[in-house]
Amino acid sequence: MLLNCTNLVAQIFPPTSYPQGYFRDPLDIPMRLAGNFGELRPNHYHMGFDIKTNARENLPVYAAADGYVGRIKIEPFGFGRAIYVVHPNGFTTVYAHLNAFNPALEKWVKDQQYQQESWKVFLELPANLFPVKKGDFLANSGNTGGSQAPHVHFEVRRTNGDVNLNPFLFGFPVDDAVPPQLQRLAVYDRTVSVYEQSPRLFPVRAISGSTYMPTPSVITVTSPVVSFAIGAYDTQTGSTNHNGIFESTLLVDEQPVVAFRMDNISYNDTRDLNAHIDYKTKFQGGPFLQFLTELPGYANAIYRRNKGNGAIDVSDGAVHTVSIVVKDAIGNTSTLNFKIQYSGTDPERPAPAGKKFYPQMMDGFESADCEFYIGERCLYDSVHIRYNKSANTNTEVVSSIHTIGAPYIPLRDSFLIRLQPTRPLTDAERSRTVMQWFVGTKKEVQKVQWQGNWASARFRDFGSFQLVVDTEPPVIVPIGFTDGSNMSKAVRIAFTVKDNLEEFKKVRVLLDGKWLRFTNDKGKTFLYSFDEKCMGGQHELKIHAEDEAGNVTEKTYNFTR
Structure with missing residues (x-):
């Protein structure tokens, strides 16, 4: 039976051919996997190999083949710090969750961040700027971004179209004699x-x-x-x-x-x-x-x-x-x-509550103070969407609570929600109104767009929605320093930002009137390690933080270096 099944399966998936031995292991230790391509993760497929680094950081990471550094990404979540190497055979390899890049690349990236005045960057590089040979040192391994433990996330993509391919198809040296x-x-x-x-x-x-x-x-x-x-x-x-x-x-x-x-x-x-x-x-x-x-x-x-x-x-x-x-x-x-x-006995079932919505169809729901519209690309299967309205006693909340659908129904694309407040709002209140989504302890806010008395926003999950007038600015919390500190023995400056709705939109720091690069890995602590941008003497550090509603806090700290 098994042999027959295997032959029949081949009718569905014809043979494919990928270059074998072209790419090397990006590390100099035996390749052992913490995760593989297509592995199931919250809201996404895993798109490459997670290569173990023996629970350590700062192992050297090498170019898998000849090519050039085509892109650099730095972000608080996701890849953290990542390098994309473009190869002449039509493929691109990606190396993520890295620590420091090789010195020349690290300096160039830092210069670009200061030119753009942004730590978070996605840089496109010309082919002649950083060519690499197979085995060239690219960076040190790390645990940056969405990583939960030290490892290297490694991908192989088809350069044309940027489609990820399963690295197993390229013959990487992973010992595997174990069936699923x-x-x-x-x-x-x-x-x-x-x-x-x-x-x-x-x-x-x-x-x-x-x-x-x-x-x-x-x-x-x-x-x-x-x-x-x-x-x-x-x-x-x-x-x-x-x-x-x-x-x-x-x-x-x-x-x-x-x-x-x-x-x-x-x-x-x-x-x-x-x-x-x-x-x-x-x-x-x-x-x-x-x-x-x-x-x-x-x-x-x-x-x-x-x-x-x-x-x-x-x-x-x-x-x-x-x-x-x-x-x-x-x-x-x-x-x-x-x-x-x-069995021939199909039991009767009660009709589900709510309006039935279908994939690949746009439809909506309208009431006196709530409207929502589900687009063609939102649903995967037809389903009844229930709606419920309940009162709200929170003084900062200026609408009823509108519960739409169930959180166990996934959405591919965001859907549009329009709500009316329960009382007239002043212009100042309207300018600070956000829509809040919540399910259990999970929350998210979006700044609303006003059309007459309707406030609209888009979300990618069903749940409960309400309008909140947020007039409370974020709070800047310095770590280990105060105004007037002597920081001559410190190696870095650190602070965090807290907000009453648990989200902030933008943080900008100036040192003596010039932008200063603070990292914000994993969206937690903002860090700056002292370098040539802050020499000895008296300095003024100005921190600007803004939340989704537009509330702003600015703090100024003078210190000696």
């Missing part, structure tokens, strides 16, 4: 939205080698149309990390129906992970479940169809054989086999 591990099977009723049900979950067990079977092996369903999802992970020889699987194919009655493969994904589409997983189950604290069906709103999907989208008609009542074949990028394979049969 299957954990569970999920079965869905496809006569209703995936967001208006909870799947039936079945544990699976290995029965021989890498062949698995659920309990029970024959599954009886009450829906005439069903689909499936799996819980699975991959790992490598000698590793305990649960990494992502590369490929899975659904076969029904020995015919391939649909499959997905983690071989190339654009950053424009990485949020579509939310259409590949059972987002509701994961949001509610359950496991990652990967659909073996393509939802109707999933554009540019990782799926390939052979006979339909993965929703299986079992209304004939016959016993159907099902196989789910799971592979890693090396070719190690596991298979889940079971049977499924419709």
Whole structure:
């Protein structure tokens, strides 16, 4: 059965060819992975390798092949500090979460930051400025940006179109003789939205080698149309990390129906992970479940169809054989086999509350003081969107609380919300009004646009929304210094910014009237390490902080260096 399945899967995914041995390992230690391409992460696919650095920082990172430094990115989250190397064979490699770049590159980047008066930069470099040879030193490894522990995030992209490719396809030296591990099977009723049900979950067990079977092996369903999802992970020889699987194919009655493969994904589409997983189950604290069906709103999907989208008609009542074949990028394979049969009894269900919205259609809801509009690219599956209005007693809140949809329904694009305040606002209040989204303890604010008495903003999640007049400026908190400090023995200046709505928009620092570069890695502490920009003597440090509502705080500190 397994050999037959493997041959049938090849009908969906034809062979591909990528240069082998062209790229070297960017580190000088054995390549061990903390994360791989296509691994499931909150709201995105993981888009490369996370290469372990033995829990250390400042390991040398080398160019994977000849080329030139084409881009530099520095940001508080995401990549942190990253280098993009463009290669003559049509590919680009990316190295992220770095510490210091090589000295020449570090100096050039610093000069650019001072010219732009911005620590956060995304720089395009000409081909002749920083050419590199394979094995040239690029930077030291680190833990900057969205990294949670020291490692190097490494990507291979197709330069034309900037599409990420699975680095495993290029033959990097990762020892892997371990097939993917299957954990569970999920079965869905496809006569209703995936967001208006909870799947039936079945544990699976290995029965021989890498062949698995659920309990029970024959599954009886009450829906005439069903689909499936799996819980699975991959790992490598000698590793305990649960990494992502590369490929899975659904076969029904020995015919391939649909499959997905983690071989190339654009950053424009990485949020579509939310259409590949059972987002509701994961949001509610359950496991990652990967659909073996393509939802109707999933554009540019990782799926390939052979006979339909993965929703299986079992209304004939016959016993159907099902196989789910799971592979890693090396070719190690596991298979889940079971049977499924419709019982002929489709239970009645109460109609869900709310208005039904559909993918690839624009529609809206309007009431006296709340309107929202969901665009064509917002939804992955049809679903009823509930609306509820409740009173608010907070004096800073100038609208009712408007709850739209459920937070376990994912959105690909932002949707438009328009609210009216519950009382007339002065011009000063309108200029300081923000719309706040909240779910549980999570919050986000956006500055509103006014059209008459309607305040509008866009958000990318369902939840509760309200208008807040924010007149409280952010607070600047110096760390280890005060006005008049003698800092001759200090090695750096540090401060933080706090805001009552937990978000600030802009921070700018001047030293003796000139812009001074403070880093803000992970959006926490602002840091400046003393260098040639601050020599000995008396100095004036002026810190300007602004929040989303436009409230401004300025503090001036005099110090001696």
